[in-house]
Amino acid sequence: MKQIQIIVTVVFTLLAIIMLPVMNYSYLYAVQEHSLFISGHTFMMEKLSVPGGLLEWIGCYCTQFFYYPWLGSAMLIIIWLTSLCVTAKTFHLNGIGFCVGLIPICALLCSIIDLGYWLYYINNLGYWFSESIGYLILIISVFVFSKLVEKTHRLQEGEERWRDIFYLGCSSGFLVVWSILGYIAFGWWGLLGSLVMGIKETSTKPSPYVSLWILPSLACVCVVPSILYQFYTHFRFDHAWFVGFPIFQQGNFVDWKLSVPFFVIIAFVLTMAIISRWHCMENSICKKKSARFVTLCVFLGICIIIPLNCNFSDENFHSELRLYRAVEECRWQDVIDEFEEHQDSPTQQMVMCKNLALINLGLLGEKMFALNNNGVVPNSGKLKVSMIVTAGSLLYYYNGLVNYAYRWAIENEVKHGLSVKQLKMLARCAVWKDEVALAMKYITMLRSTTFYKKWAKQREKMIANISDYRDNPEYNAVSPLEISGDGELDIDNGQCMEYIISNYAYLIPQNLVQCEVAVCYAMMLKDDELIKYQLENYYSRHSIENVPKHILEIVDIYNENHTVGYQKFILDYQTKLGKGHTLGEVGKTLKPLYRTTYWWYYYFVNDFATY
């Protein structure tokens, strides 16, 4: 029977390793950037302002270890394996019954890898650990309670009545205290624990001492939240029983699919509580060896297939995460390399990152349209992904719109909680704007994290030594793009891509970099007047030699004497149109030949997705 336990444990461990650091490395790194743990009283008290706050606080603490995705994954796997063992002990899952214990931990695995773009919208910043720890604590509490109650069962047979009463008191006290403290510290997990305790220990054969634990358990579950609600101000009364339960909501849209793992866990523990009094699942499931083997295979198969299906494997999503990291670290060539791997149908965020990299490599006029410049909307189902949430601050910052980068870091913090990512951006913006005291505030906060101390110290050095800052590649990336003068008052309506494009296209450029970017973004808008205006600006600063490819291509369109290449493009275009093809069909046909030219973009791309 030990063999089954070993097989189950090994298979699950391998599965978790594959699903976490192997398949989701960049996602797990991003997870810790979208979370935050600050050591100290203020951060802790903020978390403790709701029931279950302690769990979120612990979750935040653990989540930071995804800084090294293998380390964070190892911690999670240890928690899950411990949960598996305690589950088996608590619900007497011996032999083949041990497989059943895979259900909750597989559900927890799924709950981590199925999030996808919800990563940007989740409000529980310790989610990736807090639910797993919540389950472990629940199951431990049920186990401890079972042990206490068990003593009263044993003693019924003896004469030592006072001991029975003592243990009965202990059990009752444990149930009440757990209900209160469990709710305060672990929110809905605490309440679920109380309920499971009651159901599990409710005997079908009433004994003189314990019979209907379900009654005090239900009373605790009903009463505790309604009383403790008076001491909290951070949730609605009707939510008191579900505080901390993972509900994925955006406006009126609730993605219940993502809550399924938790419904599965609830169903599992309640079911197990009811049936576990048969003591040994092994006997009740199957007795034949072959049947055991089949059961094991079926269970393992299901537990492998479901997580594989749940995994949010959208390539663009993962590529975006790698791109953001490369942009942040100013690894511009890596951005281009990553983009080229996924350039068939990139998202607009990817396109914007690519253009940023091209600007910094001095290749925008050369390659902007040669590399796919027409992105798609992210594949996120019914969740409406907004670029301002996923990449707004990053794109604004590196496009020289530092005020807007700061603004959206704050707005996203308000909506979705303060994360390392935002904190770093806020610090960057404050350093850039020479707001030293503000920068020091954010840097001090980052110094109180575990893995961003070094980053914070580097920024602190930059404040102290301006030449350090000037040597920084980040400074050199942002500096040429920042608008000169006092700027103006404007509104972006939450559309960062449109705003960045039109900001450049309508810019009065102040340097050669801005001139090239302005022409290219005017070309993206295909506004002839604007393009001509920006071409004038460009040629007023740039010699007529070494003009980038795309700028020559637009000049070719406007010139009366066209180059041979453009003449051929027009000939092909007119020939295909003459054969009765629609514009879309012509575009498709000519794409393999002309996709790297601006001409193709100019003639066939009539709109771009914004979100």
Added chain:
Amino acid sequence: MEKIKYLVVLLLAVCMIGCSNNHPEVPANYVSNDRVPNIFPEYTEVTIPANIAPMNFAVREVGDNCVARFSCKGRELTYGDGKNVIIDEDEWKDLLAEAKGGEIKVEVFVHEKDGWKAYKPFKMYVAEEDIDPYISYRLIKPSYVAYEMLSMNQRNITNFEEKDIYNNKLVQTEAVGQCVNCHSYRNFKTDNMQFHMRQGFGGTMIVYNNSIKKIDLKTDSTISAGVYPAWHPTEDVIAYSTNKTGQSFHTKDKAKIEVKDTESDLILYDVKTDEVSNISCLKDELEVFPTWDADGNYLYFCSAHWEYLDTISHESEIMHRYNEVLYNLYRKSFNAKTHEFGPVELVYDAASKHRSVSLPRVSPDNKYMLFAEGDFGCFHVWHPHADIYIMDMATQEVRKVENINSSESESYPTWSSNGRWIMFGSRRDDGNFTRAYIAYFDKHGNAHKAFELPQKDPNFYTFQGRSYNRPEFMIEPVLITPQEFAEVAKQEPIHATFKSTKVSSNIDGSTGASIQQINK
């Protein structure tokens, strides 16, 4: 039995250790430094009330340990734990009682690499007059448009107890957010108070003689529901501005955001009858920030003369001409018996100096008026150029208040009930987060150096990420619980009815100057 004895002794020892105060020894050997230490919050040479919470601070000098010695009339207390100076509340109270009307000397010693260093001592002056024991404020992330979590809190400033008065999370849903703002009290008491809720479960919560009702102050004849409130000191009426407010964002300026009204008027709400009537609704005037004088005989308010050139998009026009909007200070007399207002009188012509006034507040003795003044606009909390100014009501002389302003934004000044303390919001800490600052205002009309609202953890403001908006003094706490407010918040509001009244106006439409000036 023996075991029990040991257990009791152990417990007692733990209790004694827990209850004992850590009074570190002042170092015997040290090198003197001729400057005052760098401490946060900056509490050197401040004047404090005798009933304030301990002025805990962090020492921001290079070093690993510090000791601060507080001495007054032969009594000495020492504190220091690492780089923080956290004072025992009871001992602090005793010290303040002794120092009332006098001063506390503070010496700071810092342990550095090469030994202890003693910094130049500084003083905390303890005023004769106490401060109101409670203040309230809105805690808000310094966001622009989003408002996920907003709360109105009350703080007992004689200790560190802070409680929510109301929290939008009590009713808010994911789909419908709720903004809460503009808490206001009658005569510093909480039996008559109000605040607004917008968007989800919108309405104005009025506490009238300790009972709550929710009102919708928007009528067909007014441009919005009530916004900036002012309770009349004796009558059951509240003056409000009604505003159409918009926000836009600086692409480069440090101010980052401009909040501006495209339209605004003044209305009077009768708490007993739920009737609303106009106070001032001139076409080319943007009236805002009403406030009563101490007797309720005058309603003061700000108003900017504003003529749109473009009749199509006011929002767009005001966005481009935002720095041309200049607010003056006006007043109207008020007849408490008839509830009628007199003509408009110009009190302070800031516009002629290319300045702009907002948030006026008259002192409880009617001798002074505080307001925020900046280069333009009315939302000075975002304007680094905004400072606190004071007007001598007898002479109409206006001056910048010395000792309390900084290079960052100062706004929302308010008086304590005895008129001896001023509180205002300042962004001097970091330029981005508004914090409550308090300053003593002496009998000669001078303000003393302001101090930041003390916190138990001296590093609190570094790690806390919310602004203290609209700080207000209260002489008693709000006793209605947040949950009770939430229950009423969920109910349908009572709809106010509009009562037509004759509104007198004497503002010159072309210049904004009043025909009737106050006699100086």
